[in-house]
Amino acid sequence: MPTSLAELAKILNAWVDERIDLSGVRELIRHKVVPVHRHTVWYYFGGMTLFLFIIQVLTGILLLLYYRPSAEEAFESVQFIVTEVEFGWLIRSIHSWSANLLVATMMIHLFSVYFTQAYRKPREITWLSGMSLFGIFLFFGFSGYLLPWNELAYFATKVGTDVAGQVPVVGHLMARVLRGGDDVTGATLSRFYGFHVAILPLATTAILGLHLFLVQKQGMSVPPEIERSGQPLRTMPFVPSFLLRDLVGWLSALAVLGALAAYFPWELGVKADPFAPAPAGIRPEWYFMYMFQTLKYIPAKIGPIDGEVVGVLGFGLGGLFLLLVPFLDRKTARGEKSPLFFWIGVGIVTYIVVLSVLGYVAPGGK
């Protein structure tokens, strides 16, 4: 008889090892290291995003048990969750807060990878898969925002899908496919629900799998500036040193999340009414704010073209630039300094920050 838990684990391990050779996994754990330099802190944000994603999956599954995806019942079912179900308010609040933190850590991760040029050869596929995940998570946020079927989300979705409709040639079809019809209705809600709980999770699982596999396979990228300095590179073992630090980060994130969810429960707002005017103070989630604010500033017509078409094309080009940066940035690929791409990155970040802040402070109300 095994006398202690450790002994039991050992026996179990040996049992599995006899059937499936685990030496590869053991090797991996033993040899995986994380480079130590002055940018090491940025390595934590990918793992943090992953952690928040796991929270999303768990709380999302719990919310599924009570949520009803129809225009007649969605708002009421969320109301039921937050008022009647025990700890329902907490689960829902965590899901909303965690979604927002996730987008924040994901953006930090994205731009830290950008500025440390970790996208360069041989990690182009990792970058592409990461950018796909970025798009998927934004869509997660966009579709999830509508699910409570409240006024703010209703109009945000009208605007958001209409923005997609501005894309030349295919826009109209795209908007129809997104909305499940010509307008934002219960059909849109069904569709967004399908995206949110089935299609996007499936896509995430596949692409996240690839992303993590590549990170394992290639290890962490060392910023070129550190590589060039020629000093011997220090490393720390992933297990346990980095993992334990990760864990500290995750536990702190959990604490922050718990505090936010408990002290600032996510609001539900008023039920959407297709025959009410858009309320003053209408706004999307903060991570779409810079786009939303830009749309306010673009004039109605730029030459012969409608202003918003120009806006949509601009954002499209910006996204495409980020997606393709590993192939555009030839200098970094050759191991040279690449100030141009550094400053473009600074420009993008500044633009996003300034416009987002304006979105919250600039007047433009009633």
Next chain:
Amino acid sequence: MEPLASSRRGFVNFLLGSGFGAMAVWMLYPVLRYLIPPKSGEATIASVPVPWKPAEIKANSGRIFKFGSQPGILVKTPAGDLRAFAATCTHLNCTVQYREEKQDIWCACHNGIYDLNGKNVSGPPPRPLEPYKVNVKGDQIVVSKGA
């Protein structure tokens, strides 16, 4: 000359490849069509009675009414004229509202402003609101398309 076996293999590969390709298209096509929602069966509406009496509506006010499945806005100008427009903002689809203090039609989404003729006067909207015709028959207000 290629050896016979290899050209035969090439041929078989070609058959297999194009067979699978055709099959993929054959399976994908219905799925793609399925994703595009059918046109709604609703007949396009030409006119609707609004649920208020002319006397109920005070000057310098506006209300949203249902024009079929779309919102319309009925405005009574400060001078007492009744006017109606589609309430859908020409910018990005939000629903507009009447502002009594400014005596204009306002879209909260991106601060678009229309005057009382439905003309876009400020902000991002690229076109005027679609105007409707207003007929008062006794106690009833009827709004119809094509002003």
